[in-house]
Amino acid sequence: MFTIGDFARHGRVSVRMLRHYDTIGLLRPAHSDPRTGYRFYEAEQLARLNRVIALKDLGFTLEQVRSILDEELGADELRGMLRLRRAELETVMAAAAAGLAQVEARLRAIESEGHMSATDVVIKSVPPVRLAELSGVAASYEPEDVGPVIGPLYEELCRRLEAAGVTPIGDGLAYYEDAPDGGVTVHAGLQVAEGAEGDFDVVVLPGIEQAATVVHRGSMDDVLPTAQTLATWIDTNGYRSAGYARELCLEYAEDPAKWVTELQEPVLRA
Numbered sequence: 001m002f003t004i005g006d007f008a009r010h011g012r013v014s015v016r017m018l019r020h021y022d023t024i025g026l027l028r029p030a031h032s033d034p035r036t037g038y039r040f041y042e043a044e045q046l047a048r049l050n051r052v053i054a055l056k057d058l059g060f061t062l063e064q065v066r067s068i069l070d071e072e073l074g075a076d077e078l079r080g081m082l083r084l085r086r087a088e089l090e091t092v093m094a095a096a097a098a099g100l101a102q103v104e105a106r107l108r109a110i111e112s113e114g115h116m117s118a119t120d121v122v123i124k125s126v127p128p129v130r131l132a133e134l135s136g137v138a139a140s141y142e143p144e145d146v147g148p149v150i151g152p153l154y155e156e157l158c159r160r161l162e163a164a165g166v167t168p169i170g171d172g173l174a175y176y177e178d179a180p181d182g183g184v185t186v187h188a189g190l191q192v193a194e195g196a197e198g199d200f201d202v203v204v205l206p207g208i209e210q211a212a213t214v215v216h217r218g219s220m221d222d223v224l225p226t227a228q229t230l231a232t233w234i235d236t237n238g239y240r241s242a243g244y245a246r247e248l249c250l251e252y253a254e255d256p257a258k259w260v261t262e263l264q265e266p267v268l269r270a
Helices: 004-011 015-023 045-057 062-070 075-113 143-164 224-236
Strands: 039-041 121-126 129-138 172-178 184-191 201-205 208-217 239-241 246-251 260-269
Touching: 004 015, 004 039, 004 045, 015 039, 045 062, 062 075, 121 224, 129 143, 143 172, 143 184, 208 224, 208 246, 224 239, 224 260
Parallel strands: none
Antiparallel strands: 121 208, 129 184, 129 201, 172 184, 172 246, 208 260, 239 260, 246 260
C-alpha cells in the first residue's frame, strides 16, 4: 500500500487534492488508520485517479466525473456528454477569437494613429421601447439633410405631448428607414408609458439583438466622424451593418455642444 504522500507523488497530484477527493467521495483511500487517521492507497487505485485527471482535463466538473465513473455510463451517454463539452469549448473559442480580433483592431488603430482612441465601440443588445413619435422625410441620411427635418419634428412632438398631458418617461430616440419614394424617413420619438394617447403616433420599436454602439459628444451636425469611426470598427472587427443606426439622446442641453448621444447600429457577423 502507498501512503497518501507516495500515492500523490505517483499520481502527480497534491496531497491536498487527494484529501478533497476523499471528502467528496470521488476517490476514497483503500484504508484509513482509525487511530492516526493516516490514509493508505492501493496501486489499483491509480487507474481511477488517472481517469479522474483525464476527465477533469476535458473540462468536466468533479460532480460530472463522479457520475461518469460511479454510474458506469454507457458509450452513448459518454459520447453525448463529450459532444456537449465540445460545443461549450467551441463557444468559448469563438468568443476568444472575437476578443482577439478586437484587440488586434485596437492595436492597428493605435499603430496607425499613434495614440489610443477616446471613442470606444461596444457590442450589446438593445431592448424594445415604446415611443410617441412624429415622422418626416429627409433628402438623404447626411447630417445636413437630417438636421432641418428632425429638429422641427421634436419641437412639434414636445408641443403635442404637452397638449395631451403626456409626460415622457425616458430619453429621446431617433431612427431611420428608407423612404418609399426616395430619401430617408426620419422618426423623432420620445419614450412614453403604455396608454399614452394624443395627436402623435405610438409605436413599440423592436429591440436589437446585437448592436454596435458608440457615444457621440456634441451637436448631431458634427456626428459624421463618430459615425465613420463606428463604421470602420464594424468592418475591421468582422461585422456588417444590418440597418441604419438609432440615435439615443443620453444628455440634452440648450447648447448642442453639450449633447451626448449613443449611436446604436444593428450588426451581424460578416
